[in-house]
Amino acid sequence: MSRARSVRWNAALIAAALGLSAAYPAAALAETLESALSRAYIASPIINGERASVRATDENVPRALSGYRPRISASADIGRTWSERELRGISSESALTPRGIGLQINQTIYNGGRTAASVRQAESQVFAARQNLEASVQDVLFQAAQAYMNVLRDTAILNLQRNNIDVLGEQLRQTQDRFDVGEVTRTDVAQSEARVAAARSQVSLAEANLRSSIAIYRRIVGVDPRQLQPGSIPARLIPRSVEAAVEIGLSQNPNITAARHALDAAQAQVRLIEGELLPTLGVQGAVNHRYDSSISGDRTTSAQIVARLDVPLYQGGEVSARVRQAKEIASQRRFDVDLVREQVRAAIIAAWGQLDASTAQIEAAQAQVSAAETALSGVREEARVGQRTTLDVLNAQQELLNARVNLITAQRDRVVAGYALVQAMGRLTPTQLALGVEIYDASVHFEQVDGLWYGTQTPSGQ
Template identity: 65%
Template sequence: MLTGFAMLALPGWHQAHAETIDTALARAYQNSPIINASRASLRATNEGVPQARSGYRPRINATADIGSQITWRPNPVTGAIDSRSRDPRGIGLEVTQNIFDSGRTGNAVRRAETQVLAARMRLEATVQQTLFNGAEIYMNVLRDTAILNLQRNNVEVLDEQLRQSQDRFEVGEVTRTDVAQAESRLASARSQVSLAEANLRANIGRYRQIIGSQPRELGAGRAPERLIPGNLDSALHFGLTENPSIIAARHALDGAQIAVKVAEAELLPRASVRGSIDRRFDTQQRGDRQTSASITAQLTVPLYQGGEVSARVRAAKETVNEFRFELEQAREEVRANVITAWGSLEAASAQIQAAEIQVDAAETALTGVREEARVGQRTTLDVLNAQQELLNARVNLITAQRDRVVAAFSLVQAMGRLTPHQLGLAVAEYDSREHYEQVRNRIWGTSTPSGD
């Protein structure tokens, strides 16, 4: 009796190289371009913090100019045209320092930091989705492999059944109808083998896309049992407090609320200090030199900007409402996902128990029908039907086993706990704070910390 998944074995591999679901998920975590793209997006978001903090720092500009000027005028004595030429040129340095901006820079920094927190949670959600996809495709390949083996075994059994029917027909024990029935079932079984092979090939391709390598020899899958709480209420509590999608939506709402303050600051006074020094040559006549320096304190009080800033403030307030609804949607979606996964897990567990009983009963029935057929109490069709019922029962068992493992991973993901650390994967986890600390206070340089 087949009660578990068969092992997928391809040429050139041995038991020592067997892949487990943990090693497959570790490969997915390390190789996924989706995760790497999300990490790059986070690093780009990190750069928003030094951009915002630049509002605290001075702006320094150097200038240089050079030109040529010729003046023509008549000589009052001779009447001839006299010309004079000079080359005015100069260099300068200007420094502008923000003194007060009604909290715009401070709020911009807070918003940027909140956006970083939201991006970290989006990365976490991407990681968990990728790990779930890896677990799902791993179990799909195992299921399709086991079903293919069953279908191939069924072809062998039906082929032997057809041979026996033909032998019995030749000695007059059965009719031509019995032979035709066996031939029909064999043809159908062969078509099912072709379908199973196509399904397996498709999922092998998907496996390579998600895991990053070709499946060679896969061990039995297992559910993350220790991460599953004892009741639905606990699962809902974990989901509503730990799911990264909810946390990311909460940070996005915080950032939107701060953005209103940033926009409102444009309606308030600003103060700055500007200092400059210039060195000029040939300003009035050839060979002269002039140096000047100045320092200016400037207060700017916005009075009217044509309604532009006011419109942006109103838009920012509506964006807050948008993110507030998105947070509520994220909560409801997580709640629904937890309840759905919990129900699927319970249903799959019940289906496994029922399928095991069904397989035992179908095996007993097939044995009895075959014995009765030998003494003429059953027809060939009865044997074929019993064989098909056993095949269906075994396929149902394999499918239920796969569904239970996938439902378990789905539940853990909905709770926000499908992380490499929680799963105990043997990988070096990406430190989302390392890059942030490298660029947070950086004041110059265009190369990234990685050297690009």
């Protein structure tokens, strides 16, 4: 079965099984899989929280850039002093109010390259945060697609189970009538009653599953499901071969890119700590103006500028240990990149296999449904002439129900596997899905704060 044909058959099957138009007659409330994904993208607290985290990470860059800038401070002081002096029998007293103001400036000229390393590290952290945001977006969109299909599946199964009660109830009525005229025994009636009771139990279970799926849908999408339309896989985003899918995933999956930026940040941390072993050169300037320093009414003004060179000689081995530690952490991040690449590769291959398996399961389940329908019809006819027992009819009815449930489950699994494959490739984005929503641009906030020298208000006004 081709993917396009399977998608069309999927839509027809689920729409017929669910009968959602009758359940939700208000067509204006119809929800498609794409609109549900759009809702999740806009309203998800997970995505919005990750966006705030990226904005917080953006501030690491101006923090690092502050190392290039001067530190300026002003000071003021005031006090009161009393003194008494006696010289050759003559005593004198004085009371002064010493006070003054001052301005100090410290400017680092060279600090072993620590500021430059800190800026590179902060920028790598920003890029990694953006990729982590992208991964979170794709994860939420996948969860939304999964929740959407779970509601469709559980609604369809609930309708099948309810219909099964009606069918078994009619079977019980016919069996009771035949028992009344002596055609069957009390055992046949009891078997029918047992199947009706079991069917009611399955309806209760199906209702519980549907309530759980609806709750998960609301948590992820933000609203209760209303008149859900049939869902399909984003076939245009899936390549023709698993090899091509792996190649796309290794180049586009945001988790791999985030791991690479984390490696860059770890390598910058090594250079940052190594800078502590190098000399530091800075300039200090100060201007002070004082009153009543020695005698009442005096004024003094002083200014100074000092160049200071600090050369670290030995720190007890502490800095050296941190350098070695940072190098090992960088090695760990390098292995993390390899690990994430293999995880992405495995996820793509697994999703591709699940997609192929679910397609085969659909074909098998379709054949099973067709055969079970034929078998049930034949068993009923044979039971009317006494060649089959009531139990045979009940078993045939149960086999048909199981086949239909298997078919609906396989249809759901195929759509979910398709979205899992697209996510593993890194393509489950609002842009590539053409969701028609305003795309959040993380670079806007970064550009707003990158060159700020002062100010405590965020660009959003907080």
